[in-house]
Amino acid sequence: MKGLSRHLFSCALASLMLLGMGKPGTAAQVEIGPELNRLSAAHGFSVSGVEVLEDERGRSEDVDLYRRLRVLLERFDHILVHGADGEVARVIIMGRTSANPPPKLQINPESSADSASGQIELETIREGAQHSVRVTLEGTGGRRVDRVLLIDTGADAVVLPASMIEPLGLDQASLSEREVQTANGRAQALMGTLEAVWLDGERLPKVAVAFLDVDKLGASGLLGMSVLGRYQMTIDDENNRLMLTPNRGGGSSTSSLETQAVSR
Structure with missing residues (x-):
């Protein structure tokens, strides 16, 4: 009986651990x-x-x-x-994290021809019909900042608030000024290039970026076509996943983008 009791206790303990009790990292x-x-x-x-x-x-x-x-x-x-x-x-x-939709931004910067090397799958943050992802932005001198960016195929570049210029170590004097159209009217943007954008360990070099005053941007930032245009893109609405497959041609081209809503 003692042996049976010890056996039952061991089974109960194992069941508790399977349920998460005593599991490291919970x-x-x-x-x-x-x-x-x-x-x-x-x-x-x-x-x-x-x-x-x-x-x-x-x-x-x-x-x-x-x-x-x-x-x-x-x-x-x-x-x-x-x-x-x-x-x-x-x-x-x-x-x-803001749930308010940001304006569409059309700026048509020159895109980098650097190719993406591997398929990427990212968990998205869902706000209604909108999906955002966490990325790491690399500025000058290896400085990196993490950011939640809204997936936006209507923006030609990564779009960030102007307050991020300093944390990324960029020299504002080196950025070019350009007038752009937003949903809130015409606005002045500062255009430049990030050293890289990191997506789940994948480093995408030389990414076009635009900086806007926060009142014109209306969001924490946009992940635009200077990143997304390097991939064919699939969004799984049900499971909140973003799948990115490198373009077969290897370049950055809006014509190769395929966006799908997947339902399982």
């Missing part, structure tokens, strides 16, 4: 502000905009710092600034 719900301040003190990065996190709760995973911050702030528009050593040096919180 996300816990925490108050975001205090948790972010604790991580800041432990790892030596600075934080700005923490006041928007009052009474907010989020997920905390027992993983590396970069992943932990991204999970903790997944519902908020934020920037992670990396130092020269590659470690997180600064966290900037700007507010909840």
